[in-house]
Amino acid sequence: MALLELKNINFSYQQEKAVENVRLSIEEGDFVAFIGPNGSGKSTLLKLILGYLTPDKGEILWQGQPASDVMDWSSIGYISQQVKEFNQSFPATVREIVGSNLYNKMGFIKFLNSSLEEKIAQALKLVDMEGFMRRKIGNLSGGQQQRVFIARLMVNDPDLIILDEPLVGLDIKAQDDFYRIIGEIKEKYNKTIIMVSHDIQVISRHANRVVCFEEGQVYSHRAREFSYDDYMYDLRQTNLRIIPRHEH
């Protein structure tokens, strides 16, 4: 049974179709790359999966059941595009940021107890940040903050990890670290991952499936059958088709 199944999903912003008849099945352990130009529907589809939007038509199934009925949202770990746009002077430590994601596991009084503290320590160890527990989040570098956010999602032991353009603004070293850590998480815990990226060549080397978005529709490929050159050729052809239409 698929972990996540999208059945004929349609969604429009007022009159404008953003996602059209999307059918997609994501199996446990998949590393799926979402690629496509801006405005092709990637972020809208993520918002639909995350329950921020409701499909106009179609159904989202989580382990075979309607997601709207059975979904425990804390079983999805999410890093958004805006993750680094938080208030850098927010006075919180790494421990508090990571710990806050354990809200569902806290008792009647929403504080951290020693067993949750242990989970935070383990999650930070996973991203090589165990020595940074008491540091203020705003005092860390962009790459270190990104690793803290990976720890924040891993602390909940999620079934599905969604990463929406997580590498924007990171230098090459931090990008390498990011892929190394995600690779380790994938290998060690067999997590299912969806990642949106514009760096098509790199992501298609790490993912086992590539889902191409084009004007709200999706085309899914096995990564080993995906050809970057063919994709770029198709994209240019599409643009050539589109541009004259906009000129009228």
Next chain:
Amino acid sequence: MDFLSYTFMRRALIAGNMVGVIAPLVGVFLNLRRLSLIGHTLSHVALAGVAIGLFIGVFPLYMALIISIIAALAIEKLRKDYQDYAELSLAIILAAGLGLATILISAARQSAGIHSYLFGSISLVGTRDIYMILPLAFIILAVIIKYYYGFFYLAFNENEARLAGVPVKALNIVFMVVVALTISLAIRVVGTLLIASLITIPVAAGMQLAWSFKSTIWLSLIYSLIAVNSGLIYSFYYDLAPGGTIIITGVLLLLATMLIKYLYQKFFRPR
């Protein structure tokens, strides 16, 4: 310590310290969510509540409580419906509150008592005020402790809080009610015009030195309690409105903290 021999001063200190605890506690979350304008808005609406109370002859603080809770819920709704113009809707509610208050105060022709509601009063904190402030302050304290990490998450990232299982909608409503209650309870001590400052200034001072979220809360509490107690004592000895003495003490503490921090960073910070 001769001020402690006066019953009214003991009452003022009890009320002041309760307000001095809850105002910065609520303030930390409110300010970090960049919603401090809500404090200003609700305090002006609370003044309208006081004016309605004076006009119709109902205990003004009860009316302030009711009106500010209604306004807080309306603000929460507007904040969601008009996300891009949230500040505009706040400014409108603030103006409406102040306008209504002005009309009712002038229509009542009985504005002698209004001074104490504008600037606070130590001599007018009555037993009835204490009975209202004590239980409600404990409820506010209990709610904040119970949902501590929920409010923390809302302050850090409201959008993603839902994915961690935080009941965002319900907690936002609870939070707005807590803000409205805090403001209504603080009216007697600091007055409607200065409540928002008691919510803001100790937090601003606390944030200067904080090394974590928890420390921000503790430092804000310390600043607030110093400001409230010394402000009340100045108010007693120099016969000044406590709202002013409390807030000016808070501002002086903030300036001193900023100066000390600046000097430390300039001369002592390891290079």
